[in-house]
Every structure is written in structure tokens, then in C-alpha cells.
Amino acid sequence: MELGLSGKVALVTGASRGIGAAICAELAREGMHICLVARDEAKLREVSASVTNTAAIRTALHVADLRAPDAGDAAVAAAVAAFGRLDLVVNNAGATKRADFFTLTEDDWQDGFALKFHGYVRMTRAAWPHLRKTNGSIVNIVGIGARAGSAEFTIGGSVNVALLNFTKAMADIGVKDGVRVNAINPGLIATDRFNRNVERTMTDRGMDRDQAVTYLLSSHGTTRVGRPDEIGALTAYLASEKAGFMQGAIIDIDGGATRSL
Numbered sequence: 001m002e003l004g005l006s007g008k009v010a011l012v013t014g015a016s017r018g019i020g021a022a023i024c025a026e027l028a029r030e031g032m033h034i035c036l037v038a039r040d041e042a043k044l045r046e047v048s049a050s051v052t053n054t055a056a057i058r059t060a061l062h063v064a065d066l067r068a069p070d071a072g073d074a075a076v077a078a079a080v081a082a083f084g085r086l087d088l089v090v091n092n093a094g095a096t097k098r099a100d101f102f103t104l105t106e107d108d109w110q111d112g113f114a115l116k117f118h119g120y121v122r123m124t125r126a127a128w129p130h131l132r133k134t135n136g137s138i139v140n141i142v143g144i145g146a147r148a149g150s151a152e153f154t155i156g157g158s159v160n161v162a163l164l165n166f167t168k169a170m171a172d173i174g175v176k177d178g179v180r181v182n183a184i185n186p187g188l189i190a191t192d193r194f195n196r197n198v199e200r201t202m203t204d205r206g207m208d209r210d211q212a213v214t215y216l217l218s219s220h221g222t223t224r225v226g227r228p229d230e231i232g233a234l235t236a237y238l239a240s241e242k243a244g245f246m247q248g249a250i251i252d253i254d255g256g257a258t259r260s261l
Helices: 018-029 041-052 071-083 106-134 154-177 192-205 209-220 228-239
Strands: 009-013 033-038 059-063 088-091 137-141 180-186 250-253
Touching (some): 009 018, 009 106, 018 041, 018 088, 018 137, 018 228, 033 041, 033 071, 041 059, 071 106, 088 106, 088 228, 106 137, 106 154, 137 154, 137 228, 154 180, 154 250, 180 228, 192 209, 228 250
Parallel strands (some): 009 088, 033 059, 088 137, 137 180, 180 250
């Protein structure tokens, strides 16, 4: 599908691996120039090299810890300096600690909100004036952990719920300002994070890898693990004018794991 994104500019956080890297690859295939943002410069260079081989696009790298209060401003400034405009922000960076609630510390909670929630908020604030000029869009990668409480995901679930509300609020502002804001809730996706969940299940339940994967799929009521490129394809669609009437949409892409309304 021709999405009309060629020559436009995206900023993608958490771009060094997993879902973020897959999003960069898909946007590159659609002809977008990309500012890749993450903490790991070596990994960013690997992703940049791989996506520039797939399309006639340019990339810029910005190394940053998005927990820092000024990181959003600096990342947006780097993207605009490199390309002269900004059409899309994909907020993707952020992982939260899974553990028994009573073992989680104050620092664990502060860190979970600092990177994912406040990182998304600051990036949105910094990018908004530029997106308003280009009638651009924001895609927030959140997670189905927002949909129901889980004993071992108290931080992540709380952060994700807050981000869904934030998405809706910014979409409301975006109606007036001409900026579209939508969110994607991935389920089990084949990334390093999923592999860590598999390893934890193996340890906690005395299972081999195949048994652990089967257990995780069964607990979600699904039959397979999602692919990062599936998230990338949906992100590209949401960034395009094909999705021009989608505003404040929250889309679960989880193989049917979410059954509640």
C-alpha cells in the first residue's frame, strides 16, 4: 500500500532494538527520513545501517537517556537540525520492572514513570510546535498491560493506563491544532523483552523453553507470538493520511488476548 510518507521525517525513540528498530525499518521502506533515539550508540548505528540499505532515506542518530528532563527538547532539536522539519513522533522507549509488588522500591516506581511516562510527555511537548506546522502525528507504543491489572506488573500497568489517558487528552488538543495522536497496545511480541519473560518463566516454573513459551501463550489465550514488523506496519499506517480520520484511537495488536471492551 502506498502510504504517501516518502520524504517526510520521523523521530523514533527506543530505536536501537526490538519494536523500535522494526518501526524504523518499516518507515524507511515507506521513504521516511528518521532520527533514531536511544541510549546505545552502537546499536543505533547498526539499526541505521540496516534501514538505510532498504530505501533512499537519510538517518540521524541522537544518543540520549530520556529520563533526563531536557532530553525531549534535545532530541527534537537534533531531528529538526538534521532534516528541517518533523512529521511524526513515535514514542516507544521505556521498560518497567516486573516483580512482586512488595519487593518493588520507591526507586523502581520513580524509574518506571521517569522513562516511559515522563519521557513520552516531554517528547510530545517538545515536538508539538513542529508537528502543528506539518499537520503531523504522534504514535504512542503503550501495551496491553493497561487493559487489566496483573500482580507482577503493577508499575507497567499503572504507567500504561496513564499513557492511554494522556493519548486521549493530547488527541483532544490535536483536533484543534491539526496533530493526530493515536496509541498501539502490543501484546506478546518476539523481542528481547519477551525472551526475558520466557527465561523468568523457565526459572520460576522449572520449565524448558518450549514449555515456557506454550505457558505464556496459554496464559494470554493466544496461539503465537507477534512479530515486531507487525507493529511497524501498523505504526506506518497510523502515520499516513490513510488513517487521517483516526484521532485518539487505541489499537490492541495482541492476537486476541484482550477480550474486554
